[in-house]
């Protein structure tokens with residue numbers, strides 16, 4: 502796959518079901534950053550999975566701009582892990 506042809510992937514069902522796709526898309530900024538940009542930003546960062554896991558669970562702002570990401574307290578550990586793996590896997 503050539504660089505830039507990132508978008509053969511669709512949002513996972515889990516992301517749609519939990520409303521992530523209302524604010525995120527794979528390849529373009531919506532309310533939140535594109536998940537491809539997130540993946541690129543944290544590529545090679547060994548602590549990224551833990552950071553993103555916390556961000557999804559608790560929410561927060563200031564990494565991409567002033568707009569806050571809401572907390573998703575209802576997601577299970579396994580669901581967050583799946584979402585984090587999906588996002589970080591985009592830039593591999």
Ligand code: HEC
Nearest residue numbers: 520521524532533561562563564565566568569570573584
């Ligand atoms: C109401 C809009 C909104 C929803 C819903 C939302 N996000 Fe976000 N998300 C944001 C914003 C805004 C940011 C940027 C936050 C920042 O700058 O720190 C963000 C950032 C992120 C990041 C990068 C975090 C970082 O610290 O770099 C990830 C990963 C992410 N979101 C995943 C998700 C997942 C998974 C879901 C669904 C469970 C979700 N988002 C739902 C708005 C949203």
